[in-house]
Amino acid sequence: MRDVNANYPIGGLILYAWNIDDEAQLAKLIPQIRALNGNPLLCIDEEGGRVSRLANNPKFNVKKYESMAAIGATGDPNNAYECGNTIGTYLKHYGFDIDFAPVADVNTNPDNIIIGPRAFSDDPQVAAPMVTNYLQGLKDAGIIGCIKHFPGHGDTKTDTHFGYASTQKTWEEMMDCEMVTFKAGIKWGCQLIMTAHIGAPNVTGSDIPSTMSSVILQDKLRGELGYQNIIITDGMEMGAITQQYSSAEAAVKSIQAGVDIVLGPKNLVEAFDAVIDAVNKGTISEERINQSVRRILKIRQ
Numbered sequence: 001m002r003d004v005n006a007n008y009p010i011g012g013l014i015l016y017a018w019n020i021d022d023e024a025q026l027a028k029l030i031p032q033i034r035a036l037n038g039n040p041l042l043c044i045d046e047e048g049g050r051v052s053r054l055a056n057n058p059k060f061n062v063k064k065y066e067s068m069a070a071i072g073a074t075g076d077p078n079n080a081y082e083c084g085n086t087i088g089t090y091l092k093h094y095g096f097d098i099d100f101a102p103v104a105d106v107n108t109n110p111d112n113i114i115i116g117p118r119a120f121s122d123d124p125q126v127a128a129p130m131v132t133n134y135l136q137g138l139k140d141a142g143i144i145g146c147i148k149h150f151p152g153h154g155d156t157k158t159d160t161h162f163g164y165a166s167t168q169k170t171w172e173e174m175m176d177c178e179m180v181t182f183k184a185g186i187k188w189g190c191q192l193i194m195t196a197h198i199g200a201p202n203v204t205g206s207d208i209p210s211t212m213s214s215v216i217l218q219d220k221l222r223g224e225l226g227y228q229n230i231i232i233t234d235g236m237e238m239g240a241i242t243q244q245y246s247s248a249e250a251a252v253k254s255i256q257a258g259v260d261i262v263l264g265p266k267n268l269v270e271a272f273d274a275v276i277d278a279v280n281k282g283t284i285s286e287e288r289i290n291q292s293v294r295r296i297l298k299i300r301q
Contacts, residue, residue, distance in 0.1 A: 005036045008272045012041035022059040030095040047101040062090045072120030080130040084137025092142045102134040104147040104181040124180035131181050132188040147185040149196035152178030166199035192230045197240035217258035230295045232261040248274030260292035
């Protein structure tokens with residue numbers, strides 16, 4: 001990592017379950033990451049429930065949660081706050097900056113194999129206050145939260161980790177459902193929104209993943225919903241991206257669409273070089289890069 005970072009300095013780093021053995025190893029690794037050029041932002045997926053890199057590791061003595069659906073079923077947003085605050089407190093203790101949580105998807109499709117109980121509810125009116133209270137819990141613990149997966153992964157049948165997924169909803173239908181939670185998160189002041197690699201052909205007129213759609217990210221998220229903060233991609237090593245695009249194409253297309261942070265390209269060097277090349281050729285303007293840099297510097301402060 002140190003050798004690669006000398007020539008390809010990164011702005012942030014995500015740790016997955018396979019990067020973490022136990023408390024002693026993590027305590028040694030994090031200062032080494034901090035010492036990398038640029039002091040990368042340290043990120044993790046710690047939602048509570050099925051996706052929890054620390055809580056699902058038996059070597060970590062932290063509180064475990066059944067699922068966000070179970071918390072949503074209580075109908076009490078205070079339980080979402082407690083969950084976010086508890087998770088945020090132990091993430092802060094271990095040295096993380098950002099938690100890619102909570103899931104703001106509304107789980108409306110019973111055949112959904114990837115979101116399911118990771119979502120608070122199949123009712124947006126129940127999910128929305130859960131999302132904002134979870135965010136507040138993280139914030140009060142000193143951790144930055146991230147709502148995901150825009151424009152909503154809850155109505156899909158397939159898993160973008162392995163290949164193409166889409167929603168057939170129109171924007172009007174999304175406004176009545178998926179956007180209820182995202183609008184609540186934006187109004188609360190969420191600093192990061194993660195894209196979904198799903199197609200939304202009845203919104204965009206094409207099968208392009210939302211991560212690379214300026215209609216979804218610029219026209220809808222920034223334009224209609226008024227979101228001004230960071231847009232980060234879902235993991236760019238996922239099948240929905242790699243089966244269709246090289247790391248170079250994916251990085252450039254997502255930034256052109258309005259993304260600020262490209263998360264986990266399959267080939268970091270290829271993606272990095274492609275963005276530099278695109279700026280040098282004028283395919284992406286330096287001012288466009290500066291817009292993203294300013295948003296990122298804001299959360300670093």
